[in-house]
Amino acid sequence: MPSSLSFLALVLILLVELLHGSNLPAATENPPGAYDLAVSFSPSTRSLTATARITLPPATGLALELGDLAISGMLLRRADGSEVVPVAGPRGRLQLVEEKELRELYISYRRQVDGTGDDLINPDGIVLLGLWHPLPDREMRFSLRAKLPPGFIAVTESDRFPLATEGDATIAVFSQPRRNLHFVAAPYAAASREVRPGLQVHTLFFPEERELAPSYLESAAGYLQRYERQIGPFPYNHYVIVANRLPTGLGLPTFTLMGRQVLRLPFIRQTSLGHEILHSWFGNSVEVAATGGNWCEGLTTYLADHAYRADRGEAAADRKERIVTYLNHVNDNNVIPLAAFASADHRQPQAEAVRAVGYNRGALLFAELEARLGPEVFTRAIRHFYARHRGTTAGWNDLRQAFSATAGQDLAAFFTERLERTDIPDLAVEEIDIRQTASGPHLSFRLRQKTERPYSLQVPVVVTTAGGTSRFSVTAAGGDTSVSLTTDGWPLQFSIDPEYTFLRRLHPAEGPPVWSQFLGAEKKLAILQSEAVRAVYQPLLAALADDSWIVKPADEVKVGELQDGAVLFLGLDHPLSRSLFARPDLAAAGFSLDVRRNPLNSGQPAVLITSADREETAATAPKLRHYGRYSRLHFTGGRNDLQQIAAADAGMTFVLDRLPAGAATAELQPFADIIARLAANRVVFVGETHTSMADHHLQLRIIEALHRLQPDLAIGLEMFPTSSQPALDAYSSGDKSMDERSFLKASRYFQVWNQDYRLYRDIITFARSRGIPLVGLNLDKEVTSTVFKTGSTAALPEAAGNSLPVDRDLSLPGYAERLAVIHDMHQTAGHGDGSLSGFIQAQALWDEAMAEHIAEYLTRHPGRRMVVLAGTQHTRKDTGIPPRLARRLQLDQATVAALPANTADLATTVDFVFATEPVVLPDQAMIGVVLQSQTLDGRPALKVGGFTATSKADEAGLRKDDIVRAIDGLAIAEMDDVRIALLDTGIGGRIAVDVERPGPGGTMERLQLTIELVAPAGHPR
């Protein structure tokens, strides 16, 4: 420990050298006290040596944080000339209790900068942002006297710029009281420009970036003018844009420090620079009070980042992206109220969530405020706030007061709700009703707030009619709000808050699948294509994966696990990813990231990533965090060259009615002309509603016409599975040994399809008469029903599983959504027994299998064309079989259908429509009995179990328990036989029925009865 005397000698030497032994200030000086710092640098040893002289006004105490500064001596000198050596307490803290007289404290110290943090001292430059001088616990007036290495230009918080020099010392004085100084110096190239008389803007760039200076000076001048107009006078007479070798983005009083690596990026000058300059008003001139919450990042983000997007017409998009970012990063486990946001630090725990609260929830509070008060009142309140708190500190309460006073309304409840609550508004719309009234069409609905306590909200509602849009604002303060709107035309749709004027939960259809959705998900499953590719993706896992990630090779993942949360596929050449996304068109070169809705859980993202090699991954991985708002990205050598956000609804949107599409009759073409155009295609899909006879008539006409032009035609049929092919081959080739009845038996038509055969009979008979091959396209029913019920292909017998197509695309746009609607209808109708995930997989399997079977047939028969008959959902050219066939085989194809009742999405689903006359097929006649399958003497048999209300069988003598053995001479053993036997007999027609009736003592009586057939009505009696 140095003696008091030798220490005093050291202090005095430093004082003479650096502080020029200035006199003690007059004892009348008022608080806050002065902090004079003298510093010299030794770049070669990466160290600084400094003495701080702190002048404490009378009746003032002080605590100083010394951190890891190497203190070489301390001395406290009182006004009476007496001196003591103060002693620092534990954890590097020096505490001076209040005394009546003025005092001076001298501290000499050395600091070594190791180069691991944001601080830097070396021959290329000096950056001091951390604890590089003793930190007072109160604000003081700083002055600085620095000896710089030769050729260096320095910047710090200062009343003027460039800094003054005195001999070999550089001098800065800053009159605004502060608790610390930041200091930067390097061999910079300086440039400057006048903004207005009394305000200069400067750049201190490295020689390599000096050509960027003019554009930065121009942009900075623009921002300074913009905010002086909007908020009030700039608080200083200069502003310096300083390049840093370290990657920082800091807005400090009188200057900003920007990482030189990013200066060339356009968004730095277009956004970040303005943000940092605006911090001069909010953050530096009006400082954030130590208690009362950090309001300044939210306000700065709103008046800078958001405002610049608004200038480009992207205000609503910006707010929506902020909501999406908030929802993707903030969850029940990491949420904090806005009032608790304190620091923007990237290194704090849960930094992404904390920043989403401070920046995005904060900015959205101001957006909501502006939407409520109007831009004029909003701007006046901002000016008022600045004028009142300039040069001091402020908290959220001061903002509340400024806005309440300017708006002339008490906004306490508004601020309290948004600052203190951790939940956010969550809206639902119920009981929608439209009515034509004397005053016009009337749209009413109930707006429900799903949060435990309602928020007080102004909810914009936009109603679209054929005549345009009408805007309404609904005050929703309670849990339920009845909304009733009169519109100027019949409402076609309406949207709740389509411009995102406040932070709220989004409807699933509003949220585009984006990358941050995965990064913020609570459960993340990353699936490696195989262990072999782990090295390729290792840099990504190293950069991003934490405890919330589970990383597994695809072979160890079960389909069921994909439904649980967010999934990420690293490499896509594995049956698991191929069963959901087939082979997506991602670039083979570089690094691709594609975010989709998880087809098995639409609320969760599925991210597809491919990388050409480990180098591409390594170059991209560190940057990926910054691209959270995108759905689709591509990087080459780490450079981003594609960024897209998927489309989604604007606002919670409810479609009430869709206007039908039409066409000029002048555009109608004769049948033959359309056939000529269809004939140019190798595959023509003709969609059907299975029970519509008119659709089957149309199919036959098209087949006939195409066959006339191209005899080498085949007919693909959804109605038959591939296992029926031998029967189809025999029958269509005209095999005389197979008549219609035996064809129906052999093909198991009634078991596999269960529709009235007369619907298809003319088509199949025509094919037989012309020898047109019939091709069964379907899967066996057991396959799709097993997948539907179990939600996976795992439960299938191995042989069945192996025959399925490997590439199955569940993520065609709109596919999962369309199937979800159908699935919901089935569930509400009470005959759904499988999960949505199983349903979607079964449907995709069905569509993919039919596409595969068509492709196989056409590959085996290169000269042949095909007409495909299937339900209109399967023949849709957007998401049905056609795009899946196109993936497998390059060929021309067209889709045709009869004009459906709903024409709204016709153009996306078919290429040609025909208007058809309705064709009514007479009801299939029935015996009117309930037949039960039995096994008698080891053979199948049918027993009469009961009679329907309209049946005439009992009066003809048929009895319960009779065994039906033959109808019109055709042997009857199972239900197929009955349906075949009754095909051609109409209602009122008579059939001869051979029955066996159990007699006394186990005997069987044989009888023949004549029974009149009835219409299919009535219930068993």
Ligand SMILES: [Zn+2]
């Ligand atoms: Zn900021």
